Amino acid sequence: MISVLIADDQAMVRAGLRLILEAEDDIVVVAEAENGKEGVRLARREKPDVVLMDVRMPVMDGLEATKLITDQMEGTRVIVLTTFDLDDYVYGSLRAGASGFLLKDADGDQLVDAIRVVAAGDALIAPSITKRLISEFAHRPQSAEIKGLDELTEREVEVLGLMAKGLSNAEIGEALFVSETTVKTHVSHILTKLDLRDRVQAVVAAYESGFATPGS
Numbered sequence: 715m716i717s718v719l720i721a722d723d724q725a726m727v728r729a730g731l732r733l734i735l736e737a738e739d740d741i742v743v744v745a746e747a748e749n750g751k752e753g754v755r756l757a758r759r760e761k762p763d764v765v766l767m768d769v770r771m772p773v774m775d776g777l778e779a780t781k782l783i784t785d786q787m788e789g790t791r792v793i794v795l796t797t798f799d800l801d802d803y804v805y806g807s808l809r810a811g812a813s814g815f816l817l818k819d820a821d822g823d824q825l826v827d828a829i830r831v832v833a834a835g836d837a838l839i840a841p842s843i844t845k846r847l848i849s850e851f852a853h854r855p856q857s858a859e860i861k862g863l864d865e866l867t868e869r870e871v872e873v874l875g876l877m878a879k880g881l882s883n884a885e886i887g888e889a890l891f892v893s894e895t896t897v898k899t900h901v902s903h904i905l906t907k908l909d910l911r912d913r914v915q916a917v918v919a920a921y922e923s924g925f926a927t928p929g930s
Contacts, residue, residue: 721753750774784811
């Protein structure tokens with residue numbers, strides 16, 4: 715059973731999300747929070763598998779709440795709910811440790827699938843968000859070095875480059891003519907060698923270090 719905490723300052727949004735999620739046999743909503751501070755408190759208490767985090771909330775916004783949760787709770791993943799006009803928030807949430815992003819107009823099936831993907835330890839970013847993020851990286855200075863990059867094999871370097879372009883494991887497999895299972899193994903090795911939590915962190919590191927550049 716996947717436990718979920720919903721953090722959103724709009725009661726109707728929380729009710730709508732709960733309605734969608736409680737229709738699933740493998741998902742249970744354990745708590746609701748109306749601001750980031752309450753979300754952090756309830757996350758510490760309930761230890762949910764996934765937090766659905768709104769970005770703009772009173773008292774403490776979703777950015778700060780996401781960072782606190784991901785820093786303090788290794789087993790809890792955060793999916794940020796965002797809209798097209800919040801690129802800066804999305805970029806900041808990536809750096810704060812979010813494992814997934816969904817637009818608020820995503821349908822119920824997309825929401826449920828996203829929760830299952832993130833709860834399983836993978837990461838998810840909507841394709842439209844990925845494109846805007848890559849564009850955003852083009853305007854930001856390189857600010858970090860990837861430690862452990864020289865430990866990657868030639869194939870792992872290829873996989874990291876394709877991850878940075880926003881390709882899924884299946885798409886990477888097609889590009890490299892290997893199975894999706896093989897790609898998953900490469901991704902796991904990459905994350906271990908670079909000491910990163912998930913592929914979202916890997917994409918951020920790839921662009922911030924200059925390993926990957928928009929349009930490359």
